[in-house]
Amino acid sequence: MRFEDRVVIVTGAGKGIGKAISMAFAKEGAKVVLAGRTEPDILKVSEEIIGFGGKGLPVVCDVMQEQSIVDMVAKAYDEYKSVDVLVNNVGLRGPVLPVAKMDKQQWNETFAANITGTMLATREVLKYMIPNRKGAIISISSDFGKRGEADRSAYCCTKWAQVGFTQCLAREVSKYGIRANCVCPGTVAGDRIMTLVKAEAKRLNISEDEYYKMLVSETLIGRLVTADEIADAVLYLASDASSGINGQSINVCGGTVFN
Numbered sequence: 496m497r498f499e500d501r502v503v504i505v506t507g508a509g510k511g512i513g514k515a516i517s518m519a520f521a522k523e524g525a526k527v528v529l530a531g532r533t534e535p536d537i538l539k540v541s542e543e544i545i546g547f548g549g550k551g552l553p554v555v556c557d558v559m560q561e562q563s564i565v566d567m568v569a570k571a572y573d574e575y576k577s578v579d580v581l582v583n584n585v586g587l588r589g590p591v592l593p594v595a596k597m598d599k600q601q602w603n604e605t606f607a608a609n610i611t612g613t614m615l616a617t618r619e620v621l622k623y624m625i626p627n628r629k630g631a632i633i634s635i636s637s638d639f640g641k642r643g644e645a646d647r648s649a650y651c652c653t654k655w656a657q658v659g660f661t662q663c664l665a666r667e668v669s670k671y672g673i674r675a676n677c678v679c680p681g682t683v684a685g686d687r688i689m690t691l692v693k694a695e696a697k698r699l700n701i702s703e704d705e706y707y708k709m710l711v712s713e714t715l716i717g718r719l720v721t722a723d724e725i726a727d728a729v730l731y732l733a734s735d736a737s738s739g740i741n742g743q744s745i746n747v748c749g750g751t752v753f754n
Contacts, residue, residue, distance in 0.1 A: 496524030497734050502575040504528040504568065506558055506616060507585035509536025511687050512635060512680065515722035516582055516729050521549030523730065525580070528571040530556040558585045558612030559604070568619035578623045580733045583613040583634040583657075588691070589649035591698065602649045609653035613660060617675075621668065630673040631733040634661055635725070638681045638748040654679075658744045665742030674741045676732045681748025682710050684719040715750030 503520045507513040509531035521527045521544040529544075529551050531537040537553035544551030552574055556567035572578055589605035590598055613634055624630030639647060640654030657677060664675040682688055688710075696706040711718060728747045731737050746752055 497730070498580075499524035500526065501579040502526045502528065502571065502577045503580040503582065503733070504530060504571055504578060504616070504620065505582045505584055506530045506556065506612070509533050509540060511685055512683060512722045512725050513582075513584040514540050515726040516584060517551065518544065519723070519726040519730055520580075520733075521551055522547070524549075526550040526575050527552070528567070528575075529553045530558075530567050532557045558616065559607045561615055564612065564615045565619055568616065568622075572623055577627070578620045579630060581616060581620045581630075581632045582729055582733075583616055583632070585609070585612055586635060586637070586654075587650075589647070589653070591646050591695075592649075593646055594648055597648070605649040605653055606656075609650070610656040610660065613657055617660075617664065621673075624673050625668070625671045628672040630668075630671075632661075632664065632668075632673065632675045633729050633732050634675075634677050635729075636661075636677040636679045636744060638679050638746060638752045640677070640679055640744065641746070641752040641754055661744065662742045669741055674732075674738075676737075676740060676742065677744040678725060678728045678732065679744050679746045679748060679752075680720060680725050681714065681746075681751045682719050683725065684721050688719065713751045714748070718749070720747055720749050 503525045505517045508517045508529035517527050529537040534555050541551040541553040554567045557563045587605050587608035590601040634657045636657040637654040639651045640658045661675050661677045692703050692707050696703040
């Protein structure tokens, strides 16, 4: 197994991409710390992992609260005496508003969750990775971190920020044997996207089917990417097989962006 006994922290581990990443690491032998704000969700993921013989430690954590992040990482280390991989997965959709009508509170909340939370979790795991002179940090950005999108400035800005943060981080910590990379998903198939489809179709005054087809038409593969495909990329970037990759942002978007 690629990650036998390695300790992996995944934020936003209770659903969607975070759950897929957590399950994939556990199946490869990792001890997975399931950090999430909604306790029933992370407990359910933990039960599934334990059910197939894996190791999953649920820890309630709100990445918008600094002390909550500090406590979560400390608990992970106290339990397993190491932190080998961090996956910054939390992503708040943020307001869907033009800049001319932007709400400052919603803007700030999006930054708090998507980029400040990323920084704080990274800061905390570095307390353990730097002395050990090894580690991998993977942040889940977005194809919106590679392009602008009308009415999505708050979300896009935070995802661009994650890409920039990752490049800065890689230059800072590579001397300690630590690598930092991003995965930039496109629109991901699943329950969450159907909630978005309903909201956006209503906002644009079109049918849900029309909006869904619009999303698919942006790809080159004729479908939306899956959470498991995102997880595959994350595990690759956390593995020794990607030892030559550092400071990069890998698109897993079906071809919506190329850079």
